[in-house]
Amino acid sequence: MDLEGLYQEIILDHYKHPRGKGELTSPLAEVHHVNPTCGDEITVQIATDPAGHLLVGYQGLGCSISQASASVMSELVNGNSIEVAETARAAFVDMMHAQGSGEPNEEILGDGIAFAGVAKYPARVKCALLPWMALRDAQIQANLAESEEG
């Protein structure tokens, strides 16, 4: 196995220097998700700014993949419209279910494309998706997304 395929430099960089980590002052919703097989934990908070753009805060404890994914999520979602955030989330989830095939869209996913290699490791897909699942749950609780879809 080539470990470098899994642990891209970008992932390690986000792991060591997480972007946007921290708490929001007045969140509309806060959710706590765990990955019960390995104990990774994440708390995601969500709010909107006056323009209706999303604000996310997070705190987490876990492996490099889950924590780097949270950092990338914050980069892709924070300060963006609900539509842009949803496009990024859907693209990230699709990429994680693609088992390494398909061409991830860098324009939508930014640093998130570094996770394409993770999709080949079924045990790690859950780690990468953990923050995004929490984000979706937080959006639903804050009435910023419909619960039927996704």
Next chain:
Amino acid sequence: MPNLPALDVAAVRTQFPILERSVRGRPLVYLDSGATSQKPLCVLDAERGYYLHSNAAVHRGAHALAEEATEAYESARVTIASFVGARAQDLVFTTNATAALNLAAYAFSNATALAARGHRVDPRFVIGEGDSIVVTEMEHHANLVPWQQVCEKTGATLRWIGLSDDGRLDLRNLDSIIDQTTKVVSLSHQSNILGTINPVAQIMEAAHSVNAIGVVDACQSIPHMPVDVHDLGADLIAWSGHKMLGPTGIGFLWGSTEILNAMTPFQTGGSMIETVTLERSTFAAPPQRFEAGTQMVAQAIGTAAAVRYLESVGMVEIAAHEHALTAHALAGISQLPGVRVIGPTDTHMRGSAISFVVDGLHPHDVGQVMDAQGVAVRVGHHCAWPTCRRFSVPATTRISPYLYNTLDDIDAGLAAIAAAQEFFQVVN
């Protein structure tokens, strides 16, 4: 390098062809026997032989195959029972240790529910508000969650024996934890996460001094050391076949004759009854009372073959072999900067399961790099989440060698830990 005692590992390894395979382009180093052991050829042959020649449902049917299958199944019971110094009629087959522990726990909640409706049950199994159930802070979820559920259903209080910083039971306040309110004391003989071997007989004595029923989870001890059920002093003992070279799909509950007779059934249905009318049923004597439905015949036969194999190698020899591997691993880990053992750091009263954490690295990442070196380990909370919390770690990485592992396997494990540190540049 220390010499290994009288166990011919090379000969043992020939019986486990899976150990010859490679993973990720490297020779497999299997250090995850605490999760499940590999199976020797004799176990596969026993199962195959049964399906090839004698397959039938047991304890029903009047044909020759049914008789052969029943005979093989019951003789497996004799073999497995005598492996732990027990009589066959005191050994219940279950699907795994989890089912065995649930069987024990449901004896309490079922008896309590029946008593509330005026049915006659053994009062030792009737439990309620003001009563307590005692476990420890190192239990596998299988020996914790079922007891939590009994408390939820009956109003009893769950108590636990805490741990010292070196991963041993803190017995200082034992008589305030196990007291007159205590109806059950249930603990593991050997911890699957810390490796600690507990002074079970002492705790069972404390349980019996207040007339509580004593339960032992022997999942991690019976595969690894000589165990005589009578030495543990317990009323009920649970373990699994798949961790002792046997197949998956079978577990065991040993009980003293008197206790098994006093217990209400867990699962009900076919095979466990005495008489059935449309209105009500009466139940068979143990062990059949606890063996509802079509049974795990091949698995019982496979485990009997595993037991004969373990006996041929010798449980004393296996324990000594693992002791040497454990000493070597503990010494090696102590030489790795930034790596800390969670659990006892010496071999006194300790088995071969060794959990550790690596500074700056999450166990999942450690395990991933070790896997890339061909080394199979377990990462996570090992179904002992409260134990992780006790040591303020989210998870650990665990090596758990067995009779077929060599000192070279341990060295490969140690090198793989160092490789993880190097890959993530957490040491210099």
